Amino acid sequence: MTTVANADPSTADYDLLVIGGGINGTGIARDAAGRGLRVLLCERGDLAEFTSSSSTKLIHGGLRYLEQYAFRLVREALAERERLLRMAPHIIWPLRFVLPHDTGLRPAWLLRLGLFLYDHLARLRTLPGSSGVDLRRSALGAPLQAHLTKGFVYSDCWVEDSRLVVLNAMDAHARGAVIRTRTGVELAHRSAGAWSAGLRDGVTGRRWEVRARAIVNAAGPWVGETLGVTLGIDSRAAVRLIKGSHIVVKALYPGEHAYILQQPDQRIVFAIPFERAFTLIGTTDVPHEGPPGAVTISTEETRYLCDAINRSFATRIGPGDVVWSYSGVRPLYNDAATEASAVTRDYVLDLDAPAGQAPALSVFGGKITTYRRLAEHALARLAPSFPDLGPAWTGGATLPGGDMANADFEAFRAAFAHAVPFLPAETADRLARAYGTQAHGIVGAARCLADLGERFEGGLTAAEVDHLVRAEWARTADDVLWRRSKLGLRTSPDGVARLEAYLARHATSGADSTAPA
Incomplete structure (x- = not known):
């Protein structure tokens, strides 16, 4: 099983370097790539490994925020609730x-x-x-x-919060972004109107440098550390x-x-x-x-x-x-x-853009529901540095797997189950929910359960694992069982060990995993 890598980031300059592979980082990378920017996103762990997979998993306006008179935040979140429901009706x-x-x-x-x-x-x-x-x-x-x-x-x-992150990364990649998981940004400095950033592959240990016209610091809980230590910027904004x-x-x-x-x-x-x-x-x-x-x-x-x-x-x-x-x-x-x-759940975008120097935009706060609008606002703040930036576009665009007629998931689920009668009903339903229209690609030409390869616990098959490695940056059993799914609730320690052994035999190395096929 191999993946097809994007362009090696050591040989290319970028318009935008995004630090952080949570919901805000992947949302900004997707929006920027769709507007024509050359984007590199670096995440030192797995996508959604920390905050973005640890939410209450709700798309909501925030009823209790009304007590804090956060009417703008609630109004924006309720509007986004409707958009996101149409963008990804499967998750x-x-x-x-x-x-x-x-x-x-x-x-x-x-x-x-x-x-x-x-x-x-x-x-x-x-x-x-x-x-x-x-x-x-x-x-x-x-x-x-x-x-x-x-x-x-x-x-x-x-x-499904962590899947929402992955879908944004997949769409960003489809639009030309380079996604590097398990890759840290160690140090960055401004030079000649651009940022030079030192990267380190956390799997192979390889180090190299890239250049970018702007940086987005969407490092989540590490936003302050990234701002002060990695970027060397003194800011009044605090996390x-x-x-x-x-x-x-x-x-x-x-x-x-x-x-x-x-x-x-x-x-x-x-x-x-x-x-x-x-x-x-x-x-x-x-x-x-x-x-x-x-x-x-x-x-x-x-x-x-x-x-x-x-x-x-x-x-x-x-x-x-x-x-x-x-x-x-x-x-x-x-x-x-x-x-x-009582701390605000609203987001704050802190732009550091000294005259004649490359900008850095840091993201403080935010919530999953408003990530798409946050990304639009981030690109608006960076627009003066990119005169040819394309218009906002994400408001009516579906995410991978969400392109079903009339955003009607129930009709899609029934049609998918009819197309795969050999799958247990619970497995067919889970695949439809997790992958939407992309579930057909996982099943492929299979005509019986055996055609999907080795079977793991919880209804997981080798065909699904291969897809997660090839197309969704999964590398470890935790990536598969807890962030791409919640099958960890139904997998024994022996089952985890068997999956880890399969991944060790079939997954590509970190150096070859810059992007899915």
């Missing part, structure tokens, strides 16, 4: 949320007012609006404790690191709806259907003072999330019920808010 889909009213917390009139604003701030709305619900008589109230007698229902969307953690337990209730639960500390916690047999619970908001890399949930955070469920659900849970947890560090713009949960 983004509508989700109904049940908001129980707890008489000891926010009054019912305030919740009703917030939902009225939420409904009407969305200029375009294809999702159902909010309504009241009698939890004593509705099935939606069945999993809840008896004291929760009334509530509200409203709409937002679910997203505030906030850790958010989630737990996963066996399904607490039947159905495809989610719950949004008010807490005594004025925060909210979500309970969301997850991977068919589980419930995802999160998130926490705690200050993070340590290194911004891989982080884990604390005992206190686990207890907080269990307590949140136990205040509202009839079924009680404890730390022993947690089957998986994950944590991420959010790089929020430091607005001097006292409480971590």
Whole structure:
């Protein structure tokens, strides 16, 4: 199994060097490549390895941000919710949320007012609006404790967050961008109107230098370090690191709806259907003072999330019920808010562009829902350096796999299942959801399950693994089982070892993996 590499970045100059392979970095790389810029994106780990795969996995306006009077952010996010749903209907889909009213917390009139604003701030709305619900008589109230007698229902969307990142990288690559995973930018300096940047391949150790007319610092939790150390820029903008953690337990209730639960500390916690047999619970908001890399949930955070469920659900849970947890560090713009949960989720673009010198744009904050608009705003800030920059274009463009008629996923899912009758129904459904129209390419000319090669746990086959290596920059078992999918929930340690052995036999080396075929 081989990949076809893009042009070797050691032999070419670029218009734009993007540092960071999370949602903001890949979104900016995609937008820029589509406007005609020569783009190089470097990510020192895997795509979406840190913050962008550790979200609550929602495309939403942010109902609770209304309490912070963040009306512009909510309005923009609600508009983006509609666009993203059309761009990627396979990995983004509508989700109904049940908001129980707890008489000891926010009054019912305030919740009703917030939902009225939420409904009407969305200029375009294809999702159902909010309504009241009698939890004593509705099935939606069945999993809840008896004291929760009334509530509200409203709409937002679910997203496969790490897959959204990968799809943006794939589209950027298709439009000419060079994507280098496991490649760090060690040091950069301005010279003769351009940036010279030293790169290091984290797999082979090879070092080389590239030139770029501008740099985008989308390094997430490392944005401050990259700005000050790697780029040598002194900026007043500062990042505030906030850790958010989630737990996963066996399904607490039947159905495809989610719950949004008010807490005594004025925060909210979500309970969301997850991977068919589980419930995802999160998130926490705690200050993070340590290194911004891989982080884990604390005992206190686990207890907080269990307590949140136990205040509202009839079924009680404890730390022993947690089957998986994950944590991420959010790089929020430091607005001097006292409480971590009150720090703005809006984004700030910090441009350093001394006269006659190459610019550097640093991205602070942001949320998955507004990544596309953030990318447009980033390119607008850089436009003076690129007189021939093409117009904005991403608002109506689908992402890979999303090009299905009328953005109708249900019709596509049925047609795909009909075309692959030899696949178990669960596997066919998962492939349709994960890859959309590109699922046909994974199955190819196969006419039976054996044609897809070696079988791994959770319905994974060699044909799918080969696709992930060839087209989606996957290199390790974690890349496959936790970021390109969540099959890690259904894979034993022996199954992981077998997959790792397969990858070792078939995957290309880091030096050959600058881009998918």
